[in-house]
Amino acid sequence: MSSNKGYLQVNVTEQNQTPVEDATVQIAYTNDPTTILEELKTNLSGQTVQVELPTPSIEFSEAPSETKPYEEYTITVKAEGFGECTIKSSELLPDTLSIQPVRLSSIENSIEIFEHTLFGSYPAKIPEAQVKPIIEGGEIVLTRVVIPEYIIVHDGVPNDRNAPNYYVPYADYIKNVACSEIYANWPREAIIANVLAIQSFTMNRVYTEWYRGKGYDFTITSSTAYDQKFIYQRNIFESISTVVDEIFDSYLSRPNVKQPIMTQYCDGRSVGCEDRGWMTQWGSKELASSGKTAIEILRNSYGSDIYVNSAEQISGVPMSYPGYALRLGSSGAAVRHLQNLLNVIGSVYPEIGQLAEDGIYGKKTEDAVKKFQKIFGLAQDGITGKRTWYKVSQIYVGVTRIAETR
Structure with a gap:
């Protein structure tokens, strides 16, 4: 990436996190919202392509500056059956990829993103003790982290x-x-x-x-x-x-x-x-x-x-990470568990597809993991390491709650 360009992707979902396909996404400068710079459509997973957009020079984010180091964009999303949603002042820094989530509902909605704390004016922290005193019958009630x-x-x-x-x-x-x-x-x-x-x-x-x-x-x-x-x-x-x-x-x-x-x-x-x-x-x-x-x-x-x-x-994960990466050739209960989670996620994100829950990490499982990694911004290596494992778990929990609301 150049030093005065950044990349923006917009992810559009319903309030319950179901992806919205074929939504129209318009991008403009926040200080010139009527001039549309980009008009995009969301795919089957509710995502736009990544678009390159101008930003201030990277020098303004490398040291304190009176010049705002990020560009602010206004994003307007329209989709059939939903109210229009506008996000104002979405920040884009040079040499970065920004993901802007947009949640649609039945009514129109407008959200403004406040200034970054390194540039805006915010109250200073009130000092506290680094370790809180343990008072019998008092505030600390948990025994484990x-x-x-x-x-x-x-x-x-x-x-x-x-x-x-x-x-x-x-x-x-x-x-x-x-x-x-x-x-x-x-x-x-x-x-x-x-x-x-x-x-x-x-x-x-x-x-x-x-x-x-x-x-x-x-x-x-x-x-x-x-x-x-x-x-x-x-x-x-x-x-x-x-x-x-x-x-x-x-x-x-x-x-x-x-x-x-x-x-x-x-x-x-x-x-x-x-x-x-x-x-x-x-x-x-x-x-x-x-x-x-x-x-x-x-x-x-x-x-x-x-x-x-x-x-x-x-908390909230159906099974802890097994302690080792799952990859092509792996087998066992952890693989079967992964396949089950991917199948549930695939019911909402159909690009992932459906797998036989046989506990064998074959080519189809590897391909499904790669598709999952692509959708959720992970390295597309087809290997289920710790990061992919817990991301699958997180998305699975969200998807099961989608099913509960239907």
Whole structure:
């Protein structure tokens, strides 16, 4: 990719996540919405082709700048039997692929994506202890670190009772926050470091049941003062999505501390926090550009004793990863389970097809996995490693809920 171009793909579904075929998708600059740059159609899986679009120069996302480093596009979607949906200010960075989800309903809908936290003005985080005190009969009620199926996001400050709550799959929540708080064209090690900090922060809220212990009915807020920025229906960048899919079950620990560490951070530009022992987002980018690894970046801020840990359990998946990749020639119960899940998914995404559930990873199973990987943005190698396994599990759960709503 060139340094002033990005790629955009639009994925169109019904509210229950069923893909919408043959929808018309129009793309325009947000500051000139009447001039249509592209008009596309969705395929059998509800997806458009990837289109190349102009962006600002990459230099504006490599260091703090007064120039907005991303272009904003307005996306309008029309489909027979649905109300028109408009997404305003979908962000596109140079050298990135952006996936914009659009959910259609029976009524017209318009959604505006708020400014990125590295460019807009947002409240600074309120400092908290990295490890919450365990008070007998108090707030900590979980005994194990478990990845939840959903995060309940309160879209406002905690005491705003008019703000909506959104039920968001855990990995999708992490992707949304990371895309809202760092730039997707930063070095991979910077993305990994920031994703780990976001996940550890989130898992501390989950493990301590922080808000439920205060009488609220949600997991976390979208306020940057209290938590992390979540932007409803925002676009997701492929580079960040890939990292999250690879490490979504990881968090940060200290020796002899059970709970995930509350890894607070700041941008390091409009807000400083180095003196508090927090990571700065711009600082993480600079360290990664100098050759530092993700764990070196994290230890630079949070201390040399911090390490990456893995959750003991992942909720909402029908079967845990077997611990090894399934590929052509594999056989057994794990393969049969995979074939069953792919068949259920294939009932909604017919490009995948149907398989004999014989427990043998033959050419047809390999081809079905490749088609699944293509639809859901994974490397198309036909191998079911950890990332593909859990993506299949996630989509399967979503598809079974589609069936329940019909």
